Amino acid sequence: MGFYLSYVVLLVLLIFVGVSVSLSSSPIEDQKRDRVTDLPGQPKNVGFAHYSGYVTVNEKSGSALFYWLFEAPASRRPEKRPLVLWLNGGPGCSSIAYGASEEIGPFRIRPDGKSLYLNPYAWNKLANILFLDSPAGVGFSYSNKTTDLYTFGDQRTAEDAYTFLVKWFERFPQYKHREFYIAGESYAGHYVPQLSQIVYERNKGIKNPVINFKGFMVGNAVTDDYHDYVGTFEYWWTHGLVSDSTYRMLRIACDFGSSQHPSVPCMQALKVAVVEQGNIDPYSIYTQPCNDTSSLRRDLGGRYPWMSRAYDPCTERYSDLYFNHPEVQKALHANVTGIPYSWKTCSDIVGNYWTDSPLTMLPIYRELISAGLKIWVYSGDTDSVVPVTATRYSIDALKLPTLTNWYPWYDNGKVGGWSQVYKGLTLVTVRGAGHEVPLHRPRQAFILFRSFLEDKAMPSSS
Template identity: 80%
Template structure:
C-alpha cells in the first residue's frame, strides 16, 4: 500500500520533479503522447525534443526516437542512429517520413498511415536532424549556419550522443549501430571513427558501438566522379562525345570545386538527360520539381541536395503544422524560418569535406566492426558503379563472390561478401532504397542486424 501511495504522490508532483530523477523527468517531458493524424493501435513509444551540443553558441539538435514494439522486445533490441545527408537535409523529412519510419504522410499533409516495413519492427530508431540549422535543429549563433562542415557535424553528433544517453540511460551499453544514406556516406564513417576511437581502453563503453550501414553513399570523390559518368553513359543518359568530354574536362577528385570546363560539360550532360528523375531514373518525376532537383552546386555539381519526390511536399505541409510541432516538442524557440526538408544556407555554405572516406573504412574494418554498404541500382546521383569502384579500391579479400539474393523466389539484388565488409545491391531501387523497395530494404536491414548473408 505504501508503494502505491508513493507512486501516486510521485505522479502528482511530477512537474516539479519531487520524486523523479532528472533522466526520467526529461524522458517524460519528451514523450510524444500522440501525433496529429496518427493511425490507431500504435504499439510503441515515441520521444522527441532537443539536446544542446554547444552551450556557448547555443547549438541544439532535434531528435525523434521511435522505439521498437514492446511486444517484440524493445528492451533488448539494438539502438540505431539514422542520418540523412545533403549536406543540409533532414532525417525527419526523409528517413523517418519517407523511408524507414513507422508512418508515411498522406497527400493532404495532415494525416498519417502506417508503414508495414518500418525498421522499428526490428530495432529502436533515433532520427537526428544534423547539423544545427537543419530541420528543427538550431543555433543561436547565426554564423554557425554558414560555417557548417564535416568535422563540426561529427563532433556535435558525438556530443549529442553522450548527452542523449544520459537522458535515456536504459540504452547505455545496448548494441548500437549508425546508419544513413547519400552524403551521410561522410557523416556515418566520420561519427563511427570518433565513437570507436573514444571507446578505446574502455572495458564496458556506454556507447556500445557495433558497426554501421550506409546506402548510395558519397564515399570517394575520384571514384564517385568516374562511376557516375560511367553510369550515365552505360544507361544511355548521355552521348559518347559528352562522356568523353566529362572524362577529360572534370578533374577527378583533386579539387573541392570543378573547373569551368567541367561545369560546361555537366550542363551539356544535363540537357542530354532531359526531364528525368536522376535519383530514380525509371520512375516518373514529380510535376514541376525538375528545376529544384537539378540545382547544380559546388562540390558534387550533378547532385542536388536530396531526392525530391512529391512526398517531400507532404512533409513540408505536415511538419509546419503548429499542432504537429507542439506534439513533437519542436520549434520551442520559434525560429524565424519555416521548417524545410533541406536547408539552403547549410547546404550551399558547406565548409570542410574530405575527398575520401576510404582511409576511415580501412581503419574501421581493421577494428572488426560490422560494415555493410548497399546501393539501389537505378540511382544516377550516387550510382552503384561509383560505390563498386570505391569498394574495389579498398583491395579487400573476397569471402563470398558475387551472387543473386532472393525475395519470394525473385531476384532482389546481388551481393558480395568481403573480409570486413558486405556489399548489397537492391534491384529497381533509386537513391532512397527503402522508399522504392520497402520490403527488400527491410530484408536487407534484418540481414545486417543478424549479420547473415542475404537470402539465396
C-alpha cells in the same frame, strides 16, 4: 556552536535543494517530457512508444539538435533490441523529413499533409530507431548564433553528433551498453563513417563503453571523390543518359577528385550532361518524376554539381505540409524558439556554405575494418546521382579479399538484387531501387536491414 548549527542547517538545505533539482531533471522526468502522446493524424493503438525533443550540443552558441526516437513495439520486446541512429545527408537535409517520414520510420504522411498511416516495413519492428536532424540549422535543429549556419562542415558535424550521443545516452540511460549501430544514405556516406570513427576512437581503453558501438551501414553513399566521379559518368553513359561525346568530354574535363571544386570546363560539360538527360528524376531514372522535377534541380556549387540535395517524389511535399502545422510542432516539442521562417526538408543555407569535406572516406573504412566492426554498404541500382558503379569502384579500391563472390539474392522467388561478401565488408545492391532504397523497395530494404542486424548473408535461395 551557533555558527556550526547554522552551517549544518545550510548544508542540509543545500543538499535538499540539490536533491530536488536532481530529481526534477532526472532521466525519467526528461523522458516523460519528451514522450510524444498526441501526434496529429497518428493511427490509434500503434503499440510502440516514441519520443522527440532537443539536446544542446554547444552551450556557448545555443546549438541544439532535434531527435525523434521510435522504440520497437512492445510485442517485440524493445528492451532486447539494438539501437540504430539514422542520418540523412544533403548536406543540409532533414532525417525527420526523409528517413523518418518516407523511408524507414513507422509513420508515412498522406497527400493531405494532415494524416498519417503505418509503414508495414518500418525498421523499428527490428530495432529502436533514433533519427537526428544534423547539423544545427537542418530541420528542427537550431543555433542561436546565426553565423554558425555558414560555417558548418564535416568535422564539426561529426563532433556535434558525438556530443549529442553522449548527452542523449544520459537522458536515456536504459540504452547505455545496448548494441548500437549507425546508418544513413547519400552524403551521410560522410557523416556515418566519420561519426563511427569518433565513437570507436573514444571508446578505446574503456572496458565497458556506454556507447556499445558495433558497426555501420550506408546506402548510395558519397564515399570517394575520384571513384564517385568515374563511376557516375560511366553510369550515365552505360545507361544511355548522355552522348558519347559528352561522356568523353566529362572524362577529359573533370579532374576526378583532385580538387575541392570542379574546373570551369568540367562545369560546362556537366551542364551539357544535364540537358542531355532531360526531364527525368536522376535519383530514380525509371520512375516518373512528381510533376516537373527539372525546376527542383538545385546546384550544390560544390564537388557534386549535378547532385541536387533532396530526392523529390511527391512525399517530400507532404512533409512540407505536415511539419509546418503548429499543432504537429507542439506535439513533437519542436520549434521551441519560435523560428519565424517555415520548416523545410532541406536548409537553404547549410550545405551551400559547407566548409570542409574530405575527398575520401576510404582511410576511415580501412581503420574500422581493421578494428573488426561490422560494415555493410548497399546501393539502389537505378540511382544516377550516387550510382552503383561509383560504389563498386570505391569498394574495389579497398582491395579486400573476397569471401563470397557476386551472387543474386532472392525475395519470394524473385531476384531482389546482388551481393558480394568481402573480408570486413558486405556489399548489397537492390534491384530497381533509386537513391532512397527503402522508399522504392521497402520490403527488400527491410530484408536487407534484418540481414545486417543478424549478420547473415542475403538470402541466396529462390
